[in-house]
Amino acid sequence: xFAHFAKRAAFLAAISAISIGLGTTPxxxxxxxxxxxxxxxxxxxxxxGNFSAQIQYSTARLQWGWQLSPATAEPxxxxxxxxxxxxxxxxxxxxxSHPGVSPRYFIHASAPLGNRMTSCNWxxxxxxxxxxxxxxxxxxxxxxxxxxxx
Amino acid sequence: xxxxxxxxxDEEEGWGIxxxxxxxxxxxxxxxxxxxxxxxxxTPGQKVTMEWESAEQDGFQYRAVxxxxxx
Numbered sequence: 507x508f509a510h511f512a513k514r515a516a517f518l519a520a521i522s523a524i525s526i527g528l529g530t531t532p533x534x535x536x537x538x539x540x541x542x543x544x545x546x547x548x549x550x551x552x553x554x555g556n557f558s559a560q561i562q563y564s565t566a567r568l569q570w571g572w573q574l575s576p577a578t579a580e581p582x583x584x585x586x587x588x589x590x591x592x593x594x595x596x597x598x599x600x601x602x603s604h605p606g607v608s609p610r611y612f613i614h615a616s617a618p619l620g621n622r623m624t625s626c627n628w629x630x631x632x633x634x635x636x637x638x639x640x641x642x643x644x645x646x647x648x649x650x651x652x653x654x655x656x
Numbered sequence: 657x658x659x660x661x662x663x664x665x666d667e668e669e670g671w672g673i674x675x676x677x678x679x680x681x682x683x684x685x686x687x688x689x690x691x692x693x694x695x696x697x698x699t700p701g702q703k704v705t706m707e708w709e710s711a712e713q714d715g716f717q718y719r720a721v722x723x724x725x726x727x
Contacts, residue, residue, distance in 0.1 A: 544694075545694075546694060546695045547687075547694065547695060547696055549688065556688070558686075558687070558688030560670065560687060560695055560696060561695075562667070562668075562670075562695060563695075565667075565668070567668065569669065569670035569687060571670070571671075571686045571687070571688045608712060610711070611712075611713065612684075612686055612711075612713055612719060614669070614670070614671055614686055615669075616668055616669045616670060
């Protein structure tokens with residue numbers, strides 16, 4: 507029931523591009539969101555989609571989800587390819603992808619953070635693209651964050 | 657809002673399945689639509705109320721858009 511999608515999606519050239527910079531809590535010098543044991547969850551809604559993330563401190567794990575809004579997905583004429591990478595201090599440590607899903611599919615994933623949970627400057631980057639009537643639409647998500655120790 | 661019971665919840669992945677009379681076969685749910693403070697999670701057997709939409713999501717025909725934990 508809880509099978510995890512893990513096939514890599516192929517990147518195609520983007521003709522139209524939308525960048526989504528999610529609002530983050532200005533709680534650190536670099537502007538990242540800071541998760542704390544008291545506030546382990548985050549919702550970053552944007553007119554083009556809804557993003558959520560939370561930290562499970564007991565297992566050192568990140569859970570996240572991302573869904574395009576109906577208005578953003580409406581021009582789609584075909585399926586969407588999505589790929590995501592989680593970076594620790596600029597280095598990709600987890601890769602995830604959802605190829606060939608509906609543009610309204612609720613993208614969701616989780617990632618182990620291990621013993622570096624509170625020592626990394628984390629950055630979750632996701633890329634989505636789908637065909638539209640005249641080319642392709644691409645949507646990029648960038649969520650930098652840090653995790654305060656318990 | 658409709659009454660629902662948590663059938664299963666994956667603590668590691670942060671999603672699960674809810675059952676209600678309006679969502680035959682089960683309703684897919686993600687932690688992000690749970691209205692509660694702190695770390696958001698549900699427990700099998702837990703009673704909640706939810707709003708749902710028709711959707712194709714991981715083999716289910718329904719997807720929760722709002723979940724309120726019973727007080």
